[in-house]
Amino acid sequence: MFAGDTDGNGHLPRPRRPRRVGGMGSPSDQAASAPPHPAPPPCTDYDMAYFKAYSHIGVHEEMLKDHVRTNTYRNAIMHHKDLISGKVVLDVGCGTGVLSIFCAFAGATRVYAVDASDIALQAVEIVRENELSEKVIVLHGRIEDVQIEEKVDVIISEWMGYMLLYESMLGSVIFARDKWLKPGGLLLPSHASLYLAPITNSRRYQDSIYFWRDVYGIKMSSVMPLAKQCAFMEPSVETISGENVLTWPAVVAQVDCYTIQAPDLETITAAFKFTSMLQAPLHGFAFWFDIEFNGPVRQKVKKQASQPLDVNMEMSSPSNKKKKQDVSIVLSTAPEDAPTHWQQTLLYLFEPIELNKDQIMEGSVTISQSRQHARFLNICLKYFTGDQWYVKESVMR
Numbered sequence: 001m002f003a004g005d006t007d008g009n010g011h012l013p014r015p016r017r018p019r020r021v022g023g024m025g026s027p028s029d030q031a032a033s034a035p036p037h038p039a040p041p042p043c044t045d046y047d048m049a050y051f052k053a054y055s056h057i058g059v060h061e062e063m064l065k066d067h068v069r070t071n072t073y074r075n076a077i078m079h080h081k082d083l084i085s086g087k088v089v090l091d092v093g094c095g096t097g098v099l100s101i102f103c104a105f106a107g108a109t110r111v112y113a114v115d116a117s118d119i120a121l122q123a124v125e126i127v128r129e130n131e132l133s134e135k136v137i138v139l140h141g142r143i144e145d146v147q148i149e150e151k152v153d154v155i156i157s158e159w160m161g162y163m164l165l166y167e168s169m170l171g172s173v174i175f176a177r178d179k180w181l182k183p184g185g186l187l188l189p190s191h192a193s194l195y196l197a198p199i200t201n202s203r204r205y206q207d208s209i210y211f212w213r214d215v216y217g218i219k220m221s222s223v224m225p226l227a228k229q230c231a232f233m234e235p236s237v238e239t240i241s242g243e244n245v246l247t248w249p250a251v252v253a254q255v256d257c258y259t260i261q262a263p264d265l266e267t268i269t270a271a272f273k274f275t276s277m278l279q280a281p282l283h284g285f286a287f288w289f290d291i292e293f294n295g296p297v298r299q300k301v302k303k304q305a306s307q308p309l310d311v312n313m314e315m316s317s318p319s320n321k322k323k324k325q326d327v328s329i330v331l332s333t334a335p336e337d338a339p340t341h342w343q344q345t346l347l348y349l350f351e352p353i354e355l356n357k358d359q360i361m362e363g364s365v366t367i368s369q370s371r372q373h374a375r376f377l378n379i380c381l382k383y384f385t386g387d388q389w390y391v392k393e394s395v396m397r
Helices: 027-033 045-053 057-064 067-079 098-105 119-129 170-180 202-208 221-232
Strands: 088-092 110-115 136-140 152-157 181-188 191-199 236-238 250-256 267-275 280-292 298-300 314-316 330-332 344-355 360-369 377-385 388-396
Touching (some): 067 330, 098 119, 152 170, 191 267, 202 280, 250 360
Parallel strands (some): 088 110
Antiparallel strands (some): 191 280, 280 330
16 A cells, blocks of 8 residues: 555555564573574565655654653653663664664663654654754665664654554564673563454444445345445454444464564464343454563573573573562553554454354364565454354455
8 A cells, every 4th residue: 555545444554564473491591592683674665665655754753742642652762761862772663763763762872863764854854843864864765784883772753554563673673782782682562462352333334334235215235245345355444332243252372572483473373252132133353452561570590501491580680780660561452442543453253143142152263474575464264153153354455
């Protein structure tokens, strides 16, 4: 989708940007085992269109006006000020440079602000306007291609796309982590969780489908099959409330940003079992996510030659003797929380299913990167309820 297009709901879409999967190794273990110079992936025509879309100022205006997003990042930076002050920071996908500037305000010695889109040219001017040019260095290019001649203490990035994994920007953060992050360094955010739940939303069906039954006294029901295809073939990004959610959510994926590897993102499969809390029509399923901003304050004990490894043993990092944080900063896009520009990602059914209270829905969801382009997602839901199997497949482009 290119800058200037709309998403079908009448507003400017968030373009496709450059969502605990992975092992449980510590940051220092990860840095030690990672290859010193990961090979950069090729830059495709899809990537170029993606970067071009992020040159549109309206995209950045939308993100900056998302107060939940921007204030949570600022609070997280200030919460970890002791790990940022006097340190070198890398901002992956800096956009207008707001997170880089927050890090400078937190006392960072130097911040590398990297963005492949032409918005980096505006970031240069914004940094200059705030008299931070000696501290914030803006690099215009892909993170996979730029040259940084030192290791960094902190990597920060707002990499999350719709339903967390869309846009596949996390791969760029992984590349930067393996190439530049010092052992024991800080990653913000540090963890993410993706959730799934069945939903009911009669108003959406009324507005998009049943509307065609009577249009100014004219019968247009013949249009309804086409209307369903147009409205519900692809995932829909919109805001619902907690009242639309029929059950407790299932966890689809948990991402540890310190340890996850790019191949872990290629295919994610999770089983689920839902019990409806209401008698209501099942109209589809919703995805949303949380991210956490935790410091690298605990590491596993390394196995000694004379000592078997106890996976439950942990100790404080020798490079960071601070006690474990009692408060975790979380950014949530859940329906019951304050809305964000990510909203929720909904997969609507072509035909609603009438559910009884306490009725069980059991099945699995698979999310995989598209072979056409890794920034697209294939989604497949298979579930059993009311003595019948159902399959819902969709592609998020």
